[in-house]
Amino acid sequence: MTNRESGKPGWWAVLRRPSAKYSLLGLLVAGFFSGILFWGGFNTGMEATNTMTFCISCHEMRDNVYKEYQYTIHYSNRTGVRATCSDCHVPKDWTNKMIRKVKASYEIWGKITGKIDTPEKFEANRMQMAEREWARMKASDSIECRNCHNFDAMSQELQKKTPYKKHMEAKAAGQTCIECHQGIAHRLPKGFKKPGTEEEE
């Protein structure tokens, strides 16, 4: 494995050759700390993309969905517990979070090409975007909702009777949160009919 022109060993050969200069301990310690630095840096960067500040740094989010979300209970409520963008839209566990982040690269393409850069374009694509997100949530059994909400933790005394009844029916039927609770933090897409509300018109 030598470089034909200069006669020097190639980079792969250098990497494969045991070190003659540094001690094994030195290499291990250096590798250990650079590993921490790399991993820490990677996760810090990843967490930075999970903050609301990051999400609303694009006007597409700030001027549309963020505005609507500010009027909802997940933004402001009696006890001051807030669910931010990533609490609902990014899985908590590492593997699924990575998968979601990689898929989000398509959103960068959308940003570059200006797919939703005006309120009109956003509205035109709202149904498609909402349906994609609802499908993702349904597939994960609404795990992001259930990080905080749980059928078994609902108090029959404290919850209103009708919602309690509907929740227990949903639990028995094996339904998941998003099948009924669409558009709780954002406007519903135009023309969307909630299941169970179809009617003789």
Add this chain to the structure above:
Amino acid sequence: MKKFAATLSFAVASLALTGMSTSALAQDAEAAKALADQNNCMQCHGLRKDKDGPAFLKTADKYRGKANAVDEVIKHITSGKKIKLADGTQEDHKIAKTMPPNDAAQLKNLAQYILSIQAK
């Protein structure tokens, strides 16, 4: 000429009348339906069908021709007052939310829509 003036005044009068009769109807039915969907009204109310709550048609019939109709409906959907369900038990009515909050025009539009439901 006299005949033309008479026709004209008749036309103006009928236009004014039409205007008066439609003022009780919703200005924007689509926006009202969207607000009703956003607030899950249709989970408990049908347009013409009773569910856990009465059909909107019943509300419309109850208030038809009454001057305070819109105010009464707005009060009903914003005060969280006790209501009687189909099974006879009581519950606090959900408070309808708008974006921005307590938007009088949107609430009025929704109330007018509910009151505009007619029997088929």
